[in-house]
Amino acid sequence: MTRIIAGDARGARLDVPGAGTRPTSDRVRESLFGALESMDAIHGARVLDLYAGSGALGLEAWSRGAQHVELVEISRSAATVVGRNVTVVAKAMGVPPAARVHQSAVRAFLSRARGPFDLVFTDPPYDLDDAAMTADLVALAPLLAEHAVVVIERGKRATPPDLDAAALSLLREKTYGDTRVWWAQPAVDGT
Numbered sequence: 001m002t003r004i005i006a007g008d009a010r011g012a013r014l015d016v017p018g019a020g021t022r023p024t025s026d027r028v029r030e031s032l033f034g035a036l037e038s039m040d041a042i043h044g045a046r047v048l049d050l051y052a053g054s055g056a057l058g059l060e061a062w063s064r065g066a067q068h069v070e071l072v073e074i075s076r077s078a079a080t081v082v083g084r085n086v087t088v089v090a091k092a093m094g095v096p097p098a099a100r101v102h103q104s105a106v107r108a109f110l111s112r113a114r115g116p117f118d119l120v121f122t123d124p125p126y127d128l129d130d131a132a133m134t135a136d137l138v139a140l141a142p143l144l145a146e147h148a149v150v151v152i153e154r155g156k157r158a159t160p161p162d163l164d165a166a167a168l169s170l171l172r173e174k175t176y177g178d179t180r181v182w183w184a185q186p187a188v189d190g191t
Contacts, residue, residue: 003058005030007063009092013131014085016054017078024123024153028176031058032151035183036131041149042066045118050106050136050141055082055099057121057151062099067082068118069099072109075176079103107139115143124154130162137166144186152182 003011005026024032036042037082043065048056050070051077062069073079090097102109102149106124122136133154150168152161156178163170168184175181 002026002054004056004060004063004089004092005033007060007065008094009059009063009089010170011075011133012092014056014059014064014088017075017081017082018023022057024179025176027155028179028181029056031174032057032177032181033060033064034090035174036061036151037064039149039170039171040185041119046070046145048072048117048140050109050120050122050140051124052082052101053078055085055101056121057083058099061119061121063089063093067098068114069101070102070117072104072106074103076103090115096109096162106136107134110136110139110143113143116145117148118145119149121151121153122142123153126158128154131185134162134165135169137161137163141166141168141186146186148186150184152184154180156180156183 002014047061047066047069049071052073055071056067058071086099118137167187169187171183
């Protein structure tokens with residue numbers, strides 16, 4: 001079972017799509033969001049959740065005070081599940097939905113999206129190759145706010161993302177079991 005951990009929708013249960021998705025565990029989400037809250041990166045943020053799966057990362061941010069969330073998922077069935085989860089979270093919060101679901105490939109969405117985004121989650125399938133991950137980050141870079149935080153989640157044995165290619169700088173890196181998470185931000189003056 002996946003649920004919203006904290007905020008206005010705390011305890012809301014989220015559906016998880018079937019095969020092909022790997023929801024971020026509650027433990028990882030709790031630690032990840034603790035770090036984001038210490039950076040003051042959530043409240044009022046415009047959030048982008050790429051490879052949304054169940055939408056748990058973006059919806060957790062919304063529950064904790066993000067202004068708006070865009071959720072991108074290529075699988076039609078998973079995007080339908082994300083849409084149901086948006087409704088569940090909106091009901092738990094007692095507000096109209098401030099989240100939109102886009103059934104789209106990530107790069108196709110990024111090519112037509114309008115930023116800026118303050119907080120981005122990219123949690124691709126662990127088998128996404130390094131070149132595709134780099135291409136995603138390069139396409140994302142022009143859509144980031146100056147102070148944006150980008151959270152990249154991959155398998156523990158994955159090659160670190162090529163942040164330089166997207167003019168991003170590393171803020172933090174942490175491993176949780178089989179999952180590694182990188183926090184990055186737009187580089188300032190080439191650093």
